[in-house]
Amino acid sequence: MPSPRRWRSRPAYPLVAIAVLATGFVAYAHWNPRNHLSLRPVAEVAPTIAVALAVPMMLVLAVALTVAPGPLRTLAVSALFVLPVPLACAGLVMAEVLDDSCKPGPAAGAARSPDGRWDVVRVQYHCASDSDGYFDKFLLRSRAGWLSRESPLPVAVVWHSFHNGTLADVVRVEFAAGNTIVLHTWAGTVHSTTFDPGSLAVRDQFGHCEHDPTLLCAV
Numbered sequence: 001m002p003s004p005r006r007w008r009s010r011p012a013y014p015l016v017a018i019a020v021l022a023t024g025f026v027a028y029a030h031w032n033p034r035n036h037l038s039l040r041p042v043a044e045v046a047p048t049i050a051v052a053l054a055v056p057m058m059l060v061l062a063v064a065l066t067v068a069p070g071p072l073r074t075l076a077v078s079a080l081f082v083l084p085v086p087l088a089c090a091g092l093v094m095a096e097v098l099d100d101s102c103k104p105g106p107a108a109g110a111a112r113s114p115d116g117r118w119d120v121v122r123v124q125y126h127c128a129s130d131s132d133g134y135f136d137k138f139l140l141r142s143r144a145g146w147l148s149r150e151s152p153l154p155v156a157v158v159w160h161s162f163h164n165g166t167l168a169d170v171v172r173v174e175f176a177a178g179n180t181i182v183l184h185t186w187a188g189t190v191h192s193t194t195f196d197p198g199s200l201a202v203r204d205q206f207g208h209c210e211h212d213p214t215l216l217c218a219v
Contacts, residue, residue: 012062019055019062026051035150035200037141102127102135110138111173111181117143120155120173120181133161138170140181140200149200155181155193156206156216168208168216183216191216 029042041047107121119141126134136158140151158169172184176192183191183206193204209217 012066015058015062019058022051023055035152036146037148037150038146104137107139107141110170111175112143113175118175119143120175122170132163133159135159136170138173138183140195140202142200151195151200151202153202153205155202156183156191158216159208159213166214168214170216185216187214189215191218193218 026042026048029039030048032039032043102125105124105126107123109119110122111120112118121139121141123137123139124134125137137154138156138158139154142149155173156170159167160169161167169186170183171186174182174184176182178194179197180192180194181202185191191204191206193202193206195202204218206216207219209215
């Protein structure tokens with residue numbers, strides 16, 4: 001028959017396992033090396049803070065179940081109770097920084113490949129520090145359910161000014177043969193680039209030409 005201490009410690013094992021897995025999952029979601037779209041909600045501020053606050057509480061319970069009463073348990077529990085304070089402060093700072101950054105809006109479909117495997121989407125960004133306009137990113141995405149990914153760099157970035165209506169804009173996007181993406185501007189110019197299906201890396205990215213912002217150039 002197991003001792004009372006061993007019987008009490010058994011629930012601590014799943015608590016520690018859940019804490020480790022949750023921490024690892026959130027860390028991987030922030031890293032997101034292959035840019036999976038399904039991991040992005042996990043890397044947002046609210047889920048990150050929730051996990052950062054829940055993990056110390058689970059570890060407190062695990063310590064209380066496994067460590068005998070005494071100075072060691074008191075010290076460990078006290079340290080774990082204090083840990084959420086700097087984590088919460090870091091989360092508030094992160095939220096404040098994000099409030100001052102450029103925020104993306106919902107993605108709007110711009111083009112879909114004939115085989116249905118790829119999309120180019122337009123995502124509009126508004127910056128709190130810039131009230132004179134906004135910018136659009138055209139991004140390549142794979143269509144693979146939970147495994148859907150996004151290109152590490154945009155196909156094009158175009159700015160829109162409330163005071164200058166002559167800036168170049170992309171009015172149509174098409175997929176052509178051989179993993180080729182074709183961009184059409186309102187001025188009638190056509191630009192094309194290719195992408196690697198494995199990494200989703202785009203060969204050329206386009207933006208406003210420095211010498212003439214009414215045109216697009218490879219950047």
